[in-house]
Structures are given as structure tokens and as C-alpha cells.
Amino acid sequence: MVQYLDAGLDASFAALSDATRRGVLEQLGRAEASISDLAEKFNMTLTGMKKHVGVLERAGLVRTEKVGRVRTCKIGPRRLEEEMAWLDRYRQLWEARFDELDKVVEELKRKGQVDGRKKRE
Amino acid sequence: MKNRTTVERKSERETVVTRTFNAPARIVFEAWTKPELFKKWWLPKSMGMTLIACEMDVRTGGTYRLVFGQGMEFFGRYTEVTPHSRLVWINEEGGDNGSVTTVTFEEEGGKTLLVVSELYNSKEALDAAGTGAADALVETFQQLDELLVTLGAS
Structure with a gap:
């Protein structure tokens, strides 16, 4: 159990150590958004935002779903x-x-x- | 002294519980596979539930059925039975959401390390299993704590 929690917490803390990612979480807490919405809001390139979302997703803090050509991000299961x-x-x-x-x-x-x-x- | 129970969530779909018992595997296995013994401990008294039927045909392919006084029923099938070392069953009451329980008994120096792993079909199924019966448990545990204090139980 300790190992599990540690690994989980490490991923969470790493994900939360970045101001943009914290902002993204806050944003998604209010409403789901596509990656391009988020990129625009945070003044970033699509690629940059994809990376941030990827880190959050691996920590389980965000989950994404692709519908057609749009990838929608929501608050994750964790x-x-x-x-x-x-x-x-x-x-x-x-x-x-x-x-x-x-x-x-x-x-x-x-x-x-x-x-x-x-x-x- | 009570041995420690550890609980680990291996993944979104799997939990693992470990506990050592101060007895050979043969004895611990017996307590898991004889209905008259199994029903003595599977439903802790604190759950406030009673088992009105406990049928267990413990062999590979055999079925089990646990009926609770409260109208709940658990049933399923043993998919692997290796005396004194391994027990696997599929819970079938939940339809597609059924989980697979694997119990291993590892004897060392007259003691037995027991590992219970429960693998669910989805994270949702696991979460639901945790919030259903176990929610009611917390309340009854609190009542039990009070009762034990009253009784001065050791």
C-alpha cells in the first residue's frame, strides 16, 4: 500500500509542480475543454498543451476522450x-x-x- | 497479538490484501473451504447481517452460493482449487461486473501468509464494490467499537 501511495503521490506532485498544469486543473474543474481551447486560454502551442495534459493524464488527474477530431479533457478519476x-x-x-x-x-x-x-x- | 492486515490497490481494477495466520496452510485453507467454518468468519458479526445459506462445492468448476437474511445473494464458481495453496473463484452475481478473487496460502515455519486479490472488470465496478457493502460496514464497525468497550472485550 505504501508503495502504491508513494508512486501515486509522486505522479500527482510532479503533475502539480507546474503553474500551467495547476491552472489547467482549475479550469477543468469548472468545465471540460478541448486541448485547443486550453492552448488558447493559456497562450500556448497545441503541442505544448498536449504535453501538459499528458502529464496530468498519467497522474490520473485528468482524463481525455477523443470524439471525432477533438480531444476533450475532463477532471480525472484520481x-x-x-x-x-x-x-x-x-x-x-x-x-x-x-x-x-x-x-x-x-x-x-x-x-x-x-x-x-x-x-x- | 493480532497480525497486521495490509491492503494495496494494485491498479484501478485490482486490490490485494495480505495477512499472516499463526497456523499451517492446511488449517487456514480448511477455514476457507468448509462452509460450516467459512460462515463463522466471512461475515463479521459487526456487519449486522446473517447468512441463512452457505453452500460451497469447493472443487474446480464447483459453485458457491451465499444467501443473506437481508435478501442479498452472492454466487459464483470456483475456477481453480489447489488444496492448501490456491483458490480462485468468479463472482457471478454482478453479471458482467463480476470480479475474480484469487486466494493464495503460503506456508513458512508453521505460519501461513495469505494473499487475497480481487480483480474487477472495471474501475467503476471496483469503486461500486467499495461503496456498497463496505459503507454499511463502517457504521456497524463504529457500533461494534462501542459494544466492545461496553463488554470490556480484549
Whole structure:
């Protein structure tokens, strides 16, 4: 889990270390936009904007979809708080299960010591 | 002392849970494959749900069916059963959104490292699995915490 979070956070922080990219995220938070819309708004070439969007996309902060000849950008699937909360709930479920499983296993171990001889016959 | 449960989200579609049990793989495997044992732990008491039926035909190609008192039903098929080391099943209740669960049992020095991996068809399916049953769990866990304090359980 730590590795996963670290890798994810590294990508997120790298993506967010650039003012233009932060601006793009802010912009997309308000409304989706095409790459050329964004390039125009941020006074950049199309190629330059594509690179920024690519970095954001790899970090999961933005997702893009090509419809016809236009690539539309939206806020991505990655929402750190949501992910952490999800993992937390998931862990709680399994911890609870495994605590019960511990009891079952202990019981089997005790029984095994008693029944072991019978089974081997 | 309780062993630590680690949870990792391997990808958008896959989660992996690991936990060590202080028993040989044979015993842990038994607890996963005998319905009368499985139902003792799969639904933690804290979930406030009861299993009214637990049918498990644990062999490759065999089916399972878990019916909850609350009208929910889980069913699917075992696609791989290797005694004491590996268990794979497909959850079929979700139709196309069904996930594949792989459980491996690795014994070392009388202890067993258990790895449970759940692979979903899509990120959406995984997210949905997390927000459905598990959401209700959080509330019941909180109730359980309170109850345990009251009972002075160790």
C-alpha cells in the first residue's frame, strides 16, 4: 500500500509542480475543454498543451476522450481522499473478517491436536 | 497479538490484501473451504447481517452460493482449487461486473501468509464494490467499537 501511495503521490506532485498544469486543473474543474481551447486560454502551442495534459493524464488527474477530431479533457478519476477512504473501508472489512478467521483457525489448531491421531489412521 | 492486515490497490481494477495466520496452510485453507467454518468468519458479526445459506462445492468448476437474511445473494464458481495453496473463484452475481478473487496460502515455519486479490472488470465496478457493502460496514464497525468497550472485550 505504501508503495502504491508513494508512486501515486509522486505522479500527482510532479503533475502539480507546474503553474500551467495547476491552472489547467482549475479550469477543468469548472468545465471540460478541448486541448485547443486550453492552448488558447493559456497562450500556448497545441503541442505544448498536449504535453501538459499528458502529464496530468498519467497522474490520473485528468482524463481525455477523443470524439471525432477533438480531444476533450475532463477532471480525472484520481481523487486522493476518495481513494484513501475507499482503502480504509476495504481494510476494515478484511481486518474484521481476519479477526474472526483467527478464532476459527485457533479452534481448528486445538482440535487438530486432539483429532490428529484419528485422522492419520 | 493480532497480525497486521495490509491492503494495496494494485491498479484501478485490482486490490490485494495480505495477512499472516499463526497456523499451517492446511488449517487456514480448511477455514476457507468448509462452509460450516467459512460462515463463522466471512461475515463479521459487526456487519449486522446473517447468512441463512452457505453452500460451497469447493472443487474446480464447483459453485458457491451465499444467501443473506437481508435478501442479498452472492454466487459464483470456483475456477481453480489447489488444496492448501490456491483458490480462485468468479463472482457471478454482478453479471458482467463480476470480479475474480484469487486466494493464495503460503506456508513458512508453521505460519501461513495469505494473499487475497480481487480483480474487477472495471474501475467503476471496483469503486461500486467499495461503496456498497463496505459503507454499511463502517457504521456497524463504529457500533461494534462501542459494544466492545461496553463488554470490556480484549
